[in-house]
Amino acid sequence: MAHPLSGAGWNVLARVCAEAGAPVPRARLLPIVAAILGRLPFTLLEKVLTATRVPPLAALPPPLVILGHWRSGTTHLVNMLGQGDFAYAPPVSVGMPFEMLTLGRLLKPMLERALPEGRFIDQVAVTPTSPQEDEIAIANMSAISFYHGIYFPAACDKFVNRGLFFDGASEADIAAWAQAFTLFTRKVSWAAGCKPALIKNPVYTARPAMLKALLPGAKFIHIHRDPYAVFFSMRNFWAKLFQALALQPFAHVDIDELVLTVYARMMTAFEEEARGWAAPDFVEVAYGDLDARPLETVERIYEALELPGFAAARPKMAAYLATVARYEKNRFRADPEAVAKVSARWAPWIARWGDARPSAA
Known part of the structure; x- marks a missing residue:
């Protein structure tokens, strides 16, 4: 399977x-470089197409934005809302954001056959029409993304903190990130017939005010979940x-500390x-409500936001729920040391x- 950076811009x-903080093996980089060079004619073609055909953000319907820390139910929620009359990013578009309207359409059948059956993290099904969060696309379009901390763990702290909280980012960096974000959102909306974009990305939970400024008229949903469940x-x-x-190599990364620090900073920023x-x-909304009463919870969202x-969407949502009825959530051991750390560091939430x-196993 190709690395996600195969869809990146050369810059x-x-x-x-x-x-990156340390060299990357040549054998890992060469296929990525080859993919960038191979896509170049379509990259240039789509740049012209976008400039001449895709409307500015102000001319498109205001988006619906899902906020919430990772593992809080954002995927389940976007999968349900995606049954409604919204535009969202399918897998091909996040993998090839610069060529999603040209080469992406030509290669769509082949790329869809190459999709994994489920996500790396939890085996939630990935289909050609599954709504995706836009962060992999943004990581291909901008140097401001926490995914670069995953791709290049030698500089994990630098990339994660810059990608989530703009630590060390210049004004030009932030402006370039905003340009990439709005460009991708415009393309997603236009490709679906100028429907309102349905945006789901936990990263934006750390910067809701900026999203509101970039997306006039947008409506926002925040979903939260029991912090202990989120941590594990x-x-x-x-x-x-x-x-x-x-x-x-990534063995040096202290994952527990990363999780504890990022959650506290993200939720503090969101609340402020x-x-x-x-x-x-x-x-x-609470994840517990969405899990126990999904249709009623989504109906409440529609009513509260006056959507x-x-x-019309309810039967499609019910059909989607039938496909995931037997899905089994991951279960994790709640070790005493971790429970104590979470209790101390995330007490407000x-x-x-x-x-x-949780009782320790």
Whole structure:
């Protein structure tokens, strides 16, 4: 399977490799470079197409944005909402953001056959029409992405903190990130017939105010989950992604500390920036409610945000739920040391959203 950076721009690859902190084996880089060079004619063609055909963001319907820390139910929620009348990013578009409208369409049948049956982290099914978060696309379009910390673990802290919180990013870096984000969002919306974009990316939970400024009229959903469950699932998330995508050794990365620090910073930023947000532009839901009463919870979202079309989408949502009825969630051991660390470091969010403290196995 090709590495996600095979869809990167040359300038992005050159910069992140220069900042990678340690050499990357030539054998790992050569296929990525070959893919970039092979795509180049279509990259240039699509640049012209986008400039002449794809409307500016202001001329497109305001998006619907799903916020929430990883492992909080954002995927289940986007899969349900994706049954409605929205535009979303399918797998081919996130893998080839610069050529999604040209080469991506030509290669779509072949690329779809190459899709894994399930995600690396939890085996949630991946189909040619599964809604994807845009972060892999953004990592191919910009040097500002936490995924670069996974691809290049020697510089993990630098890339993760810059990608999530803009630590060390210049004004030009942030402007380039915003340009990449809005360009990809425009293309996704236009490719689906100018429908409202359905955006799901946990990264944006750390910068809701910026998303609101970039997307006038957008509506936002925040989904939250018991922090203990998030922590133990996040251990698996990082470990699996490093195993699958790292281009350098990663044994030195303290995954527990990474999870603990990122969650606290992300949720603090979210609370500060989204304070006072309310319906009909913002709604908050609990993963427990979505899991136990999915259709009722999504209907509440539609009502709170004054979104049209729930009655038409409901049968499709019910059909989707039938396909995942037998899906078994990952289960993780709650070791005493980790439970103590989470209890101490995430106390405010445990008090607000937590279930009972897990018993150690």
